[in-house]
Amino acid sequence: MAKGTGYSRCLLLSCVVIFAWLSGCATSVEPTNLTQETSTIAATPLMAAAASGNLDRVAALTEAGESLNTLTENGSPLMAAVAAKQDRIVWYLLSEGAAPDLAAVGAQTPLMVASAQGSRRLVQLLLSAGAQVNASNADGYSPVMRAAEQGHLSVVKVLLAAGANVNVSQGGESLLMKIVGSGDLLTAEMLLAAGADVNYRSPQGRTALDVARANNSQDLDMLLVQAGARH
Secondary structure, three states: OOHHHHHHHHHHHHHHHHHHHHHHHHHOOOOHHHOOEEOOOOOOHHHHHHHHOOHHHHHHHHHOOOOOOEEEOOEOHHHHHHHOOOHHHHHHHHHOOOOOOOOOOOOOOHHHHHHHHOOHHHHHHHHHOOOOOOOOOOOOOOHHHHHHHOOOHHHHHHHHHOOOOOOOEEOOEEHHHHHHHHOOHHHHHHHHHOOOOOOOOOOOOOOHHHHHHHOOOHHHHHHHHHOOOOO
16 A cells, blocks of 8 residues: 555544544534523423423423423422422433523522422432522522421431521521521521521520520520520
């Protein structure tokens, strides 16, 4: 074989490889079904499929190009799956690129709903997908507040480990004050261990200790004093 012929073949093969690589790059664009859209529940079949737990139907609609990030009057398909506690659907939607925090302005995010439900697995899935652990709605509630108010200790622990603000406040009361007011000793202990400000004062000057004493909660009174609460 002539030297020039061998060189020409090598050059041709190199060009083919480069062309194939460039073609692959040109086609690796974001799927159109990840763009955010606004619609109604009636016009979004993915909502019903997600809520019902029908994975085959969800997958078929997704492959057909249905938008994963459509925002309806009841939130996104991901929100529908979270609200219905459909773990497999939530996992599938997130793995396909559904936006974990998609919600109307001021509305609850999927993570807030999962936290309020005490759905530890869903909370972990959403956090792994990048959900904002300190997101808040129009009323000032965050995921950790939702979990703590419902006494979901395991979820509170997961959220705190993910960076949830233990000193978040809502309506002038700290999270610790709200938990003390509900009489939840175990959750109060967890919040204090995570660094909750035991001497936080509301705009009216009330502290968690004031709340405990007003409710005659002796165990909580003792816990707060031992944690450094000032009289």
